[in-house]
Each structure stands twice: as C-alpha cells, then as structure tokens.
Amino acid sequence: MPYKTCTIGSVVREIAPNNSSWFIPAMQRPYVWEQADIIRLFQSIYQNFPIGTSLVWPTTYNNPTNHGAKRIYWVGPRQGNNMPPASAAVPEGQQVTLVLDGQQRLTSLCVGIYGAWVNGERQSKLYFDPTIPRTTNLRQRNNVRQSFKFLPADAQPDPHLISCSSILSWEDGDEFRKFVADYIQMAGDDTPITGDEMRANIQSLRDSIWQTEAYCYGVYHATSLQDALAVFELSNDTGRPLEKTDLIKAMLQIAWNNTPLREELPTRSAEANTQFFGNQRPFRDKTYLNLFLLTSQAELPTNYRLSDFTPEIVEQLQGYWGIFPRHLNALLRQLNNWGLTNNKCLSSTNALIPILAIQVWHNLGYGQENIGALTEIEKIRQWLLVVLLNGSFGGQSPRAIGKALEIIRENGHRNYFPKKELFNGLENEHNNDFRSREGLDRFLESLDYSDTNARHRIRLLLMLLKNNIQPANISYEIDHIFPRAQWGAQYPRNINKLWNLELLTNEENARKTNQTPAILWGGQFTDDWLENNLLNVPTLYNHGYAIWDDPERLWYFRREAMVDRFCAIMEIE
DSSP, rough: OOOOEEOOOHHHHOOOOOOOSEEETTSOOOOOHHHHHHHHHHHHHTTTOOEEEEEEEEEEEHHHHHHHOOOOOOOSSGGGGGSSOBBOOOOOEEEEEEEEOOOOHHHHHHHHHEEEETTTTTEEEEEEEETTTOOGGGGGGGGGGGGGGEETTTTOOOOOOEEEGGGGGGHHHHEEEHHHHHHEEEEEOOSSSSSHHHHHHHHHHHHHIISSSEEEEEEEEOOHHHHHHHHHHTTSSSSSOOOOHHHHHHHHHHHHHTOHHHHHHHHHHHHHHHHHHOOOOOOHHHHHHHHHTTSSSSSSOEEETTTGGGGGHHHHHHHHHHHHHHHHHHHHHHHHEEEESTOOOOOOGGGGHHEEEHHHHHOOOOOOTTTTHHHHHHHHHHHHHHHHHHHOOOSHHHHHHHHHHHHHHHHOOOBBBOOHHHHHGGGGGGGSSOOHHHHHHHHHHHHOSSGGGGHHHHHHHHHHHOOOSSOOOOOOOEEEEEEEGGTSSSSGGGGGGGGGGGEEEHHHHHTOOOOOOHHHTTTTTTTTHHHHTTOOOOHHOOOOOOOOGGGGHHHHHHHHHHHHHHHHHTTTT
C-alpha cells in the first residue's frame, strides 16, 4: 500500500467546505473529539511533533451496490463539534476519496481552521497567540498549551490573538511576510517577547502548515466495500480501536437503504431502559445490538466478524430490525410481571438470548390464551432465575450463548422450552455446583444475608421458590422470618441464612414488623401463602404451632424443603 505525504495546508484546502471530493463513509463513528483534543493537535503541529497517519480509499462513486456507500459525509467543519455530519449527495461516476481511518484528525484540522459549525452557523473559532514563548523541550511543553485557545464566534478577541483561519492565506510568501510585519507593528512593545521572537513563532506555525510535508496517509485501492471494510477493521485493531459494535453498526448503516441504524440504536436501547428498568441501564448500544443479531434467523456465529455478514444475512437482518422491538418488548413485559426488572435482578442481558431466540424462531408466545405455553413460561422463568443466579452468561460468554442457541435449534419448538436440555448442556458454564443435591446444599449454606454481595443471589433464590405462573408484577422485600431483634445482639448463626428469609410485599412487611411467626401464622396468612413460601411443609403441621417456638427446628425442616424444591426445579435426581 503506497503512502503519500503532503503539507497540512494542502490537505485542509483539499477538504474545504466547498470541496466535493473527500468524504467520510458511514462506517465511521461520529466525530467525538473535544476542543481540548483539537488544541493538543495544533500544539503538536506547532511543535513539529508527529500527528499520526490516515488511510484513504480513492474510488468512483457508482451504484451503491458496488461499494455500499449509501451514506457518505463531508469531511470538514460542516459536521460541527460533536454534531452529526451533513449528508452528502454524490453524483454517479464522481471520483471520491473515502477516509477509512483518521477522520477525527482531519475533521479537527478543519474545525481549527474553518471553525466549528452548528446548523450552518459558526459557533467557535480557534486562535493562536504568538506572544507565548515557544519551546521544543518536551518537558516544558505544558507552557505551549496557552498558545491556542477557542473563543465563541461572536467574542471580541485580544488583538494579540491570531485567528487560525488566517493560516489559509499564508501559503503565498509575500502575503505572509506582509501579515507578519503588520502584526508586529500592531503588537508594538506591549508583549512579553521581542518582535523577532514573535516573527519566529508565527514562522514556525506557517512552516509546519505550508512548508513541511507533515501529513502522511496511506492510499488503499479497494475493489469492493467488503475489501475496504476488512482494511478498516484491521486499521482499528491498534491505537484507539473501534469496538466491534461500531464496525457492525457502520457496515449495516452502509448496507441498509434508508434505515438510520446509527440514530435508531441508541434511541431504542434508551427506550427499553426507561420503559422497563427505571434508573437502571442494563441495555447499552452494544448489548441491544448483540441481542438483535444473535436472536435473528441469520444463524451468525456468537463471535461474529464483519466477514460473516454476507449480503443474504444483511438482508435478513434488515427485515428483522423492523420487528425486533415487538419481540423484545413482549419479553421485557414478562420479566416485569416476574419482578425481574427491579432491584438489579437482570444481571446479564445475554441470559435473555436463548429465551428471545425460541420466542422468535418457534413462535413461543406469552399470552394466557396459549394454554400449552403457560407451563413452558414457568419453565422459562425458573431457568432464567437459575442462570442469573449462577452467572452462566456473565461477561461476553460466547461459548455459553453458542451452546444454548444450538440446543434451542435442536430441541425448541412451539409450546416447549428445553429447560432440562439447557441445564445439562450448560453444566460446564456454571459458577457453582448445581449438579447434585450435595452441591446445591453447600451453595445455599454459603449464602448469608449479612454479606451484601450475597443478597442479590438470595433474592433470586426466594423468587425461584414462588409459584409464579400467573403474572405478579410485585416488588418484594427480603424479610427475616424470626426477627433478629428477638435475640438482641446474641442471635443464632442461622438468623441470616436463606431458611430464615422470605419475600414479602411492602404491605405484608409493614403488617409483620417485628412480630414473631407464632403471632402472624396463627391465621393471618393463608395456607396457600404459607405453601408458596415453603412454610407449610407437613413436618410443621405434625408438630402443631409449637414449631414456631423452635426456630432451629423450623430452619432445619425448611432447609430440607428448599433443597427439595430447588432440586425439582433444576431437575437434579
């Protein structure tokens, strides 16, 4: 790949606002540099420090199917600072240069020289102060930071400040010398440095812009969009890389005609958070996009790369993008009914992938009119609680996701959720031993309410106990069955164990306060309620209500009942 060098001034002029040859393809992320970044860039130029290289793709803009540049944008100040770029209308057959890498620097050069523009109006301008003593000593470079500053467009700058837009007129030597002479005369003696020093500073900036070939860029002659994307991906494997999400967004933005994915994605993820999770933010652009891609029928690998997105898959994804929110919202409404959208219960959005996949692929609905699905929906709830409890889909978890999707494809169908198959297939992904009664009992024993890190798991386990086929949409509080206040400071070790804990609604917890179970369970709670909280085991009734006065005995029997219930849910024999 050949590299070219040129002066910074020539490349800035090449991408001037009225120029129509250099463009940013839609694969690029939005302009993200701040004013401080731009100042550092110009400081580096002024000090003759390296400013990095760029990568461009010269091509002919033909039919978009040739290279997919359906949306390309101007490089330059029309983007503004932290504003989306303006769309560019490019005639067929026009020669264009697409910037594959380095657009942040290029746009920053334009913002510094032409100014930052928002809605067609100049918002800020960069100024240069040649009266600041210049140094090439890297250890003293902090002093140079004052040489450049941004001011509002309507500000009245100090007469000693030079607008960086003046740089455009400095290519001509005679015009430049006249500019310097006029400036030194205007400055007079009211400066911290001499006229010769000011002349040297301005000359240094001019030489950096118009004399030194300080701008370097590689020229890649791609034959197709996929070829260019591959180079784009490689170019971002080092330095400040784009995440895979950025690359996928870019590729789909290019390929989908008139579908503004880049704009819709953050809106959709924000709406999912706001509608179902309040102040929590389980969905980011990355998690939302991953959920969308892996639950489509495109059968992408879990560690997908750009090369996996064939034209057929891209077309499939475009159709799915239109209906995906309906499927996801149906699932999130069900999670809300289960009480899993509060208290940070949804610790991994990846755990939703198998559930959403069977919903989409096999048309498993959540409506109560689908009688056969009710039992399967309860199985889904139980499975989801277990994998959240066990962290089976923590982190990126591509192996767990891939295995789960394979099981869904092979075993899932309408009105059947393969809970047992998923448990067995993912047994190596569990963080805890849930494969035996003994292992499960050890896990339960390890949990203590006094450990704040354990409370999340305790909540999930208590939710798992409840028979929750019917929607509840109830927020529960964790309550001590026997209050700690009953013993004062010398309470027994089991007081904070799972078998002394239950989930109560706000109203129930307010009614209970610090009363003992003997008072409450003497008729204030129904048998169904007691059974649903594993407080109605036969052993308790065999001993009558005297059992309520024997906490250790109650805890023993309830522990056994809990293990029995969990083993049944997890299908442990």
